Structures are given as C-alpha cells and as structure tokens.
Amino acid sequence: MAALESRLRALLSDRRVLDAPDALLAWECDGFTVHKSRPRAVVLPESTAEVQAVVRLLHQERVPFVPRGAGTCLSGGPTAGTDAVVIDLARMKQVLRIDADDQFAVVQPGVVNVELTAAVRHLGLHYAPDPSSQTVCTIGGNLAENSGGPHCFKYGMTQDHVLGAVVVLPDGEIARLGDAGGPRPPGLPDLLGVFCGSEGTFGVATEITVRLCRDQSAVRTLLASFASMADACRAVGAIVRKGLVPAALEILDRATIQAVEASAYRAGYPADAAAVLLVELDGPPDVIAEEADEVRAAFAAHGALRSEEATDDAERKRLWKGRKGAFGAMGRVSTDLYVLDGVVPRSRLEEALDGITAIGTKHGVRITNVFHAGDGNLHPNIPFDGRDAAETARVVAAGHEILRLCVDLGGSISGEHGIGTEKLDHFGMMYSAADRDVMARVRAAFDPHGRCNPGKALPSRGACAEPAKWPQMVAKVLDAEKPR
Amino acid sequence: MSAFAPRSDAELADWLRSRPGRVRLMGAGSRVGRAAPADGAHAVQLAGLDAIERLDAPDQTCTVGCGVRREALDDALRAHDLELPCPGGGTIGGLFAADPLGAASHAGHSPRSLLLGLEGVLADGTAFRSGARVVKSVAGYDVHKLFVGSEGRLYAATKLHLRLKPRPRAESWFAHDGLADAEALARLQALRAEPVAPAAVQLRRDGGGVTLVGRCAGRPTFVRAQLQKHALTESECAWSDHLTAPTGGEIVAGLARASALPGLFAALPATATLLWHGGGRFEAALPDAAASDALLKTAAAHDVTARVVATTAPARRERGSPTDPGAAHLAAALRSALDPHGILV
Numbered sequence: 001m002a003a004l005e006s007r008l009r010a011l012l013s014d015r016r017v018l019d020a021p022d023a024l025l026a027w028e029c030d031g032f033t034v035h036k037s038r039p040r041a042v043v044l045p046e047s048t049a050e051v052q053a054v055v056r057l058l059h060q061e062r063v064p065f066v067p068r069g070a071g072t073c074l075s076g077g078p079t080a081g082t083d084a085v086v087i088d089l090a091r092m093k094q095v096l097r098i099d100a101d102d103q104f105a106v107v108q109p110g111v112v113n114v115e116l117t118a119a120v121r122h123l124g125l126h127y128a129p130d131p132s133s134q135t136v137c138t139i140g141g142n143l144a145e146n147s148g149g150p151h152c153f154k155y156g157m158t159q160d161h162v163l164g165a166v167v168v169l170p171d172g173e174i175a176r177l178g179d180a181g182g183p184r185p186p187g188l189p190d191l192l193g194v195f196c197g198s199e200g201t202f203g204v205a206t207e208i209t210v211r212l213c214r215d216q217s218a219v220r221t222l223l224a225s226f227a228s229m230a231d232a233c234r235a236v237g238a239i240v241r242k243g244l245v246p247a248a249l250e251i252l253d254r255a256t257i258q259a260v261e262a263s264a265y266r267a268g269y270p271a272d273a274a275a276v277l278l279v280e281l282d283g284p285p286d287v288i289a290e291e292a293d294e295v296r297a298a299f300a301a302h303g304a305l306r307s308e309e310a311t312d313d314a315e316r317k318r319l320w321k322g323r324k325g326a327f328g329a330m331g332r333v334s335t336d337l338y339v340l341d342g343v344v345p346r347s348r349l350e351e352a353l354d355g356i357t358a359i360g361t362k363h364g365v366r367i368t369n370v371f372h373a374g375d376g377n378l379h380p381n382i383p384f385d386g387r388d389a390a391e392t393a394r395v396v397a398a399g400h401e402i403l404r405l406c407v408d409l410g411g412s413i414s415g416e417h418g419i420g421t422e423k424l425d426h427f428g429m430m431y432s433a434a435d436r437d438v439m440a441r442v443r444a445a446f447d448p449h450g451r452c453n454p455g456k457a458l459p460s461r462g463a464c465a466e467p468a469k470w471p472q473m474v475a476k477v478l479d480a481e482k483p484r
Numbered sequence: 485m486s487a488f489a490p491r492s493d494a495e496l497a498d499w500l501r502s503r504p505g506r507v508r509l510m511g512a513g514s515r516v517g518r519a520a521p522a523d524g525a526h527a528v529q530l531a532g533l534d535a536i537e538r539l540d541a542p543d544q545t546c547t548v549g550c551g552v553r554r555e556a557l558d559d560a561l562r563a564h565d566l567e568l569p570c571p572g573g574g575t576i577g578g579l580f581a582a583d584p585l586g587a588a589s590h591a592g593h594s595p596r597s598l599l600l601g602l603e604g605v606l607a608d609g610t611a612f613r614s615g616a617r618v619v620k621s622v623a624g625y626d627v628h629k630l631f632v633g634s635e636g637r638l639y640a641a642t643k644l645h646l647r648l649k650p651r652p653r654a655e656s657w658f659a660h661d662g663l664a665d666a667e668a669l670a671r672l673q674a675l676r677a678e679p680v681a682p683a684a685v686q687l688r689r690d691g692g693g694v695t696l697v698g699r700c701a702g703r704p705t706f707v708r709a710q711l712q713k714h715a716l717t718e719s720e721c722a723w724s725d726h727l728t729a730p731t732g733g734e735i736v737a738g739l740a741r742a743s744a745l746p747g748l749f750a751a752l753p754a755t756a757t758l759l760w761h762g763g764g765r766f767e768a769a770l771p772d773a774a775a776s777d778a779l780l781k782t783a784a785a786h787d788v789t790a791r792v793v794a795t796t797a798p799a800r801r802e803r804g805s806p807t808d809p810g811a812a813h814l815a816a817a818l819r820s821a822l823d824p825h826g827i828l829v
Contacts (some may be wrong), residue, residue: 102741103676146622157620159629160597167810175810181739182764183596184583184633185789187802188815193596193629197622214679237542243565243650283680287706343618347542375620376543412621419623430623431613438612438822439625445817458625 004061008043008085011053016044016091027068027086031133032076033336034386035421039066039080046091048166048174048206055204056172058085064451067200069109069141072133074339075420077145077199077456084454087204089140095119096207103212104163104180109140109205116210125212128155131416132324143205146197148416150248150323151280153374155213159196164209167195167202170452180209194442199418199457202446216282219247220292221316224299224307225273229253229369232275233349235302236373239279240346242294248280249374250323253353256330256370256381257322263332265325267318273305277373278323326370327381334383338395342406343415346376355405356380363398365391377415378406404429424459489529493605493642496528500640501609506829509636511551511578515726518582518735518794519635520801522829531575533642536560538617544648545600545617550577550641561648569593569649571684571699572725577641583633584725585763593649594763595632602628603643607827617645630818637828638819652701654708655683657723658716661695665749668694669742674714676742676762680706685762686723687745691754697722698762727759727769729794734776736804737767738783738790751782767793773800780804 008017018024019041029036040063045051058065066080068088080086092108095116099105100123107116113134117126130149131137137147142158143165155161164178177183177192184190195202226232232251239246252260257269257276269276279295281288292309299307310316322329331337344352353369356378360367371378380402384395403413407429414423427436439458446452450460488504490496500507506525510516533549536557540546541564548557554573561567570593572579585594601615604627614627631641660671668687675682675698685698699721700710711718729735740748741764752758752768753775760766770776776792783790784805791804807815819826 099741099743102743104741146626148620148622152620156597157622159626169810169814173810173813175814176808177811177814179739179789181741181744181789185739185805185807185811186633186737186765186791186793188807188811189634189638189818190583190596190629190632191811191814191818193632194626196629197626214677214681216679240544240650241542243653245650284706284709286709287703290703290705343616343620345540345543345545345618347540372620376618377620411618412616412623414623415618415620416622423623427624430616434610435612435614435624438606438610438614438627441821442625442627442630442818445814445821448817 004063005041007057008041008054011057012043012045012050018042027071027080027088030071030073030076030078032074032079032420032422034338035076035079037079037081039084039086040082042086042088044088044091048168051087051168051204051206052172052174054087055168055170059171059451062451064454066453067140067144067204069138069144070112070136072137073141073145073420074341074417075414075422077418077420077453079421081455089138089204092206098123099180100125102180103214104209105212106207106209107139109138109143109208111139113137113139113142120212124215126215127161127210128213129158129161132327139208139210140205143196143208144198144200145416145418148372148375148377150250150372153249153372154245154247159193161211162192162196162208163211165192165195165205166207168204168206170203170447170449175203178209197418199420200453201443201457203452218285218288219280219282219316220288221310221319222279222292222295222307223269223319224277224304225270226275226277227273227303227305229275229353230350231303232277233353233373235277235298235304236349237347238298238302239295240374242298244291244294246279246295246374247282248278249372250278251369251371251373252276252323252326253369255366255368256326259329259333259368260322260326263325263329265321265329267322269322270306278319323370330368330381330383334385336384336386338382338384338399339417340378340380340399340402341415341417342378342403342411342413344376344378344406344409344411346374348409349373349376352378352405352409356402359398359401359405363394365394365398367398372415375415376411400426419457421456427459487527487529489532491532493533493603493611496640496642497605497609497611500605500607507607507827508829509640511575511581512553514574514578515582520798525829530577530640537643539564541566543618544650545619545645546648547617547643547645548576549643550575552576554579562651565651566648567651568598568646569683570595570598571723576644580632580641580644581634581636582726585761585765596629598647599628599632599644600647601645602631602641604631604639604641606639607823607825615645619647638822639828652683654704655699655701656707656711656718657697657699657721658711659695659697659719659722660717662692663694663696665689665694665746668696669745671696671714672742678710681762684723687760688724688757689749689752690757695722724759727757727767729769730771732796733769733771734773734792734800735767735769735794736776736779736790737765737793738788738805739764740766740788744786744788747782747786748779748788751779773797
C-alpha cells in the first residue's frame with residue numbers, strides 16, 4: 001500500500017503528499033459535516049501536468065480519487081472514501097490570462113471566486129456567479145457544482161459563464177472542452193455543458209475559461225420588512241409580474257433575522273419583522289430609478305412595515321452583510337446545521353413555506369428559512385445536535401419530507417448544492433430508473449471505470465467505497481416510513 | 485427516405501423499439517440542407533409534436549412539444565407579456581438541436597441558457613427525463629444540455645422545458661447596411677462596451693459591405709437613449725440565424741471572438757457571405773472549396789475554431805480545425821453510450 005504514496009511523492013515531492021492520519025483531518029468532510037470519512041491520502045498538485053501525472057498513476061493502480069476545491073460544498077461531494085486519494089486543487093490559484101477586449105479570463109481551478117472579480121475590477125469587469133461562500137470557494141468547485149448565488153436570478157448560473165475548460169479525464173488523458181470563442185465547437189455536442197455540475201465525477205478541470213461581465217453603471221439596494229412571510233412572498237410575485245428583473249431577490253425569515261442580529265453579521269435588520277426582502281437593481285441610473293419606484297410600490301401594496309434603501313456603498317454592504325452571513329449566523333445556534341436547497345416554482349413559495357413549517361412542527365425540529373426568492377430556491381436550515389441520535393433522525397425525516405414537498409410542488413431537490421452523498425436517497429423523487437440509467441451511461445462515457453469521485457451525484461449499486469453515515473440514516477428513516 | 489410522423493412521444497418510442505433501422509430526426513426542415521445525406525434512413529418528422537403543454541406565466545417557464553413552431557410559441561407568450569429571449573426560427577426542437585447562436589453572450593440569451601430540462605427518447609426507444617421545470621436545478625447530470633447543437637444525433641427531445649423572460653416594455657430592431665469593415669467593427673465595439681449590451685447583435689458581411697443588425701430592449705427611455713447614443717436606425721427585424729450554401733459552394737462554421745473578426749473579414753472573397761452572432765458563433769457561405777480552405781487557414785492563424793459543415797463533396801465535410809482528441813473521444817463515447825448501434829444519423 002505504501003508504494004503508491006511513495007510514487008505520488010516522486011511525482012510531487014514529500015510536502016505535497018499527505019497521508020499521516022492527523023494531517024488528513026482537514027479533508028474528512030466538506031460543509032456537509034454529518035458525513036465524515038478520512039481519505040487514504042491527499043495530493044497537492046500545482047499544474048495540469050502534475051494533475052495528469054497523478055491521475056495516470058491512480059488510473060494505472062486502479063485507485064479512486066476525488067477532486068476538491070475549498071471544501072465548501074454542502075452535500076458531501078468532495079468527501080472521499082477511505083480508499084480514495086483527494087486531489088486538492090487549492091495550490092492551483094493563478095489567473096492565467098485576462099482579456100478585457102473579448103471579456104474573458106483563464107484561471108486555474110483553485111482561484112477563489114471573489115479574487116477573480118478583484119483581479120479584473122480595475123477594468124470595469126466582474127465575474128457574475130456569486131455563491132454565498134464566494135470569499136472562500138473556488139472557480140473549480142463552482143464549475144463542478146454549477147454554483148449559483150443571489151445574483152443568478154438575473155445573471156444565470158456558473159454554466160452560463162464558463163466558456164471552456166481543460167480537463168484531465170479519469171484515465172489521465174486531457175480533453176479541451178470549448179474555448180474563449182464559446183463552449184461548443186461546431187460538430188461536437190455540448191461536452192462542457194454536461195461537465196458543468198457533474199460534481200467532480202467526470203474528471204478534473206485544471207484550466208477554466210470564464211466570461212467576464214461589464215460592471216453596471218449604478219446599483220440600488222432596497223430592504224423591506226413585512227409582518228408575514230406571505231406578504232414578503234407576494235411582494236416578490238408582484239415585482240416579477242411587473243416585468244422587472246432585479247439582480248437579486250432574497251428573503252430572510254424572523255428566526256434567521258434574529259440569528260443574524262445576534263451575530264457578528266449584524267446588519268440592522270428590524271428584529272420585529274416576520275420577514276425581510278432584499279432587492280438589488282442594477283443598470284443605467286435613470287432606468288433603475290424608475291424600477292426602484294416600482295419596487296417600493298410593490299412593497300407598499302403588500303403591506304411592508306417599513307423599507308429602506310442603501311445610500312452609499314457602505315450601506316449596501318451592510319444590507320448584504322446579514323444575508324451573506326446568514327448561514328454563519330445560524331451556525332452559532334447549534335452544533336450542527338442541515339442546510340437544504342430544494343426549489344419550487346416561485347408562485348408556490350407561500351405554499352412551500354407553510355408546508356415546511358408544518359413539517360418542522362410534525363417532527364419537533366426548528367426550521368429557519370433564508371432563500372433566493374426570485375428563483376424559488378429555498379434554504380431551509382435545521383439546527384440540531386448531531387450527538388443526539390433521536391434528534392438527528394427527526395432532522396433526517398424532516399429534510400426528506402421537505403424535499404418531497406418541493407418535488408410535489410413541481411420543483412427540484414437541489415438548486416445549488418448538488419446531490420453529493422446527501423441526496424443520493426432522494427434522487428428517486430425526481431427521476432425514474434430509466435432517467436438514472438441514461439445519466440449513468442453519460443457518466444460511463446467520461447469515466448468508464450467509475451473511479452472519479454465514486455459514490456457521488458448518481459445513485460449506483462456498489463459504487464460507494466464506504467457507505468456514508470447520512471444516507472444510511474436516511475435509508476433507515478425511509479424504511480420506517482414504508483407501509484407495513 | 486421513407487417517412488414516419490409520430491403523433492405522440494409514446495408512438496415515437498414504440499416505433500423506435502421496433503428497430504426500424506437508421507433514422508434521421510427532422511423538425512420543419514428549415515435547416516435540412518445542412519445535414520449529410522442519409523441514404524436509406526427513415527425520416528422521422530417531429531413537427532406533429534406541436535402542443536404547448538404548459539405555460540406557467542407567473543413562473544416564467546413553459547413546456548413545449550419539439551414540433552411547436554417559433555411563431556406559434558411567440559404568439560402564445562405575447563398574450564402573457566413574455567418571450568423566449570433568443571432569436572431563431574423553425575420548430576423549437578430544431579432551433580435547439582441546431583444551436584445557431586452559440587453561448588449565452590453579452591448580446592443576450594441563447595438556446596443553451598434557456599433549456600431547463602426535457603423529455604426525450606433514445607434510439608432504442610427508452611423514454612427519459614433530464615433537468616427540471618423550475619428555473620434552477622442541479623439535481624442529476626444535465627443530459628438535456630447535450631441536446632443543444634446535437635442535430636438530433638444523440639436522442640430525440642420530444643418535450644422541452646424552457647425559461648422565459650418578461651417581454652420588454654419597449655424594443656427596437658436596428659440595421660445598418662453598406663458599412664465598411666472598420667466602421668462596422670467600431671460600431672460593434674461601442675455596443676459591446678455598453679454595460680447593458682443590445683439584446684441581440686449580428687454582423688453580416690457580403691459583397692455589399694457589412695450590415696450590423698441588433699435589437700435594443702428595455703424601458704422606453706433606455707431604448708430611445710441607446711438608439712440615439714449609437715446613432716442606430718430602427719428597422720424591420722433583419723435577423724437570420726443561418727446561411728444557405730451557394731450552388732457548388734460550402735458553409736464553414738466556427739467560434740470567433742470579436743477580436744478575430746478583422747482577420748476573418750480580410751480572408752473573405754467578395755462573393756462570400758459571413759454571418760457572426762454576438763455569442764461568438766459564425767458561419768460563412770463560400771463559393772468554392774478553395775475559398776473555404778483560405779478561410780480555414782486564416783481561422784487557424786487567429787486561433788479560431790472552424791470547419792466545413794455543408795458541402796456538395798462529402799469527403800470535405802468536417803474539414804477544418806483539428807478536433808481536440810480528448811473532446812473527440814468523449815463525443816464518440818457519448819454517442820456510443822446513448823446510441824450504441826448508430827441508429828440516429
């Protein structure tokens with residue numbers, strides 16, 4: 001067994017191959033902390049050639065591997081089995097090229113999302129996808145997960161902003177998918193489109209070409225508080241019905257507001273409100289001035305208790321601070337936090353939130369909500385103590401019912417976080433065996449031997465090297481639900 | 485070719501399960517000249533799957549049969565102040581399978597960015613679904629994205645789930661023709677430099693010079709201001725999403741960044757036509773193989789991917805930029821995975 005680690009060290013150097021048990025602790029989970037598993041080893045390559053050499057060796061030795069960015073994923077996607085090697089891409093953090101005229105950049109996968117925007121800000125450009133973890137998460141991870149964020153209501157997901165990628169395939173060969181000219185050369189299928197969001201199961205992206213957007217000339221950020229969640233949701237519906245396309249439409253519920261206001265992310269949100277709605281408009285100043293009037297009218301028509309607008313950049317940052325820090329604030333409330341990310345049609349938000357409240361009551365768990373209202377992308381947060389098996393089982397059951405509700409309302413079990421290991425047992429809510437089989441065929445085209453991030457993204461019999469604790473628990477709850 | 489025109493997804497799946505032999509999927513036939521001849525294959529006409537199955541105005545999504553014609557969908561959406569915000573005609577299935585525009589761009593949306601999911605049928609008759617009906621979903625692999633630009637050679641998409649956008653309060657198409665190369669490129673550059681670029685933009689260069697075509701959309705004050713600032717002249721919509729090969733000629737298609745356009749223009753003979761979409765995709769109608777080869781050579785010099793996509797000489801099809809071996813391997817593996825017997829041609 002030690003021979004592999006020695007050969008990895010020969011490829012990279014001693015200090016870039018970690019296999020001491022204590023050293024591996026930092027890689028035992030991602031943001032989905034319920035599922036923990038310490039990998040066999042971690043390697044830290046710094047170039048496409050090094051990734052290729054490592055993958056070739058692992059392929060030759062039939063060893064599974066898991067590509068990993070910053071580990072901020074919330075579904076267990078980059079958590080490796082004990083027999084797998086983690087290919088940590090954090091050292092590949094160079095911005096390789098910036099082309100302001102053609103508005104694209106080429107980056108290594110370990111570039112932190114917000115640092116790309118920082119690198120092009122002086123050119124009046126930015127990278128649009130902005131997941132809440134953007135100060136930490138990497139472009140490579142964003143590509144693997146097809147990450148979204150508050151501004152994807154107007155600007156789209158990662159898939160809409162990635163033009164090309166150099167990918168080390170699971171057998172160590174290299175494929176170039178798209179380029180700065182566009183993601184799909186004539187005569188080829190949209191390989192990049194299906195690679196994006198494949199949760200690290202199709203290969204390792206080592207160079208990524210992304211589209212850069214021009215900064216808008218003005219931004220206006222408004223916040224309204226409401227006496228009920230229903231009023232806030234109806235205000236969202238009214239704004240969209242007017243034909244407005246705000247850059248962001250975000251809602252926080254009372255419990256989240258209180259958690260934020262009691263935390264380091266305090267933003268001055270009204271603590272007595274049942275919900276706050278954050279609306280951001282961007283565009284030419286005269287255009288968004290008219291739009292802001294219409295947004296305020298929608299606030300008023302739906303009983304807003306009060307509203308405010310940021311008057312400068314500092315105030316804008318303050319209003320966003322609470323929203324961006326909401327998950328961190330919730331993390332203070334308990335030892336563990338289960339963050340779901342189901343999606344419902346926007347017009348059914350009220351129904352979904354009522355259902356979530358009822359599910360929480362039924363299972364005796366506290367559920368708070370902060371969500372991308374424009375996209376109908378919910379984030380029910382369930383704080384709990386993972387050391388309490390009974391409470392954890394209730395959380396699992398509640399999460400299962402919430403995702404069932406999302407699907408029953410015409411939505412999806414995941415809008416941003418992916419399937420990972422967390423939702424393997426929920427996959428069947430959305431897809432039939434035939435659907436899953438077609439996806440498995442596509443996966444096999446990229447990874448015929450099933451060694452690239454096995455046991456993730458797609459349920460498959462016998463693929464998971466080490467069954468995760470969480471899916472086992474879900475399975476137990478599901479089993480208990482079956483009619484006897 | 486013999487023809488079969490299913491009236492439902494189930495009928496198509498049943499027919500494919502009967503192993504009819506090689507099959508060519510067709511929509512309205514508006515791009516039929518592009519495809520390589522498929523002697524002996526059955527033509528499957530999907531234009532009859534033309535129901536708008538669902539139009540969810542509050543959520544700005546819809547589900548349409550692949551045979552729904554663009555005009556029919558536009559009419560239905562107009563009644564709800566919505567639109568499918570990308571140009572292109574024919575059937576919706578044909579538009580997405582052809583993908584004439586390329587990526588979502590600074591100049592608006594493309595089919596790729598608007599496809600939320602689909603219901604499809606593999607060549608062996610297996611019915612499946614991919615994606616969702618909501619505007620955001622990352623559950624499962626995006627098998628539906630493989631349909632965009634597949635030209636019906638991976639599977640049949642019978643129903644498409646689409647993202648819609650509010651119909652802008654004002655819109656105006658503009659067209660300037662007879663422009664010199666330099667002036668057209670300068671005007672294009674000025675439009676691209678705007679924080680809010682036109683909702684669609686296209687350059688067409690032929691013997692009469694360059695025509696700049698586009699669509700400004702938004703609030704009335706904004707549209708007026710944009711037209712005025714860039715001295716754009718309102719006109720009827722002069723958009724075209726593809727070219728037709730001249731008799732004995734060829735079509736070369738590829739991906740070109742705006743900065744590569746001067747080089748491509750310089751390589752065109754006077755009798756050629758080049759169409760460039762703001763999303764980066766271009767195609768050129770060339771009078772003969774020699775002109776195509778000259779353009780391909782220039783494209784290679786400018787790091788532009790290009791290839792012959794329509795020709796009267798079958799041996800020249802696919803001539804052009806070398807396909808990346810890894811991408812070619814993946815494309816072949818996908819085709820083999822989804823259609824192992826090569827039914828769809």
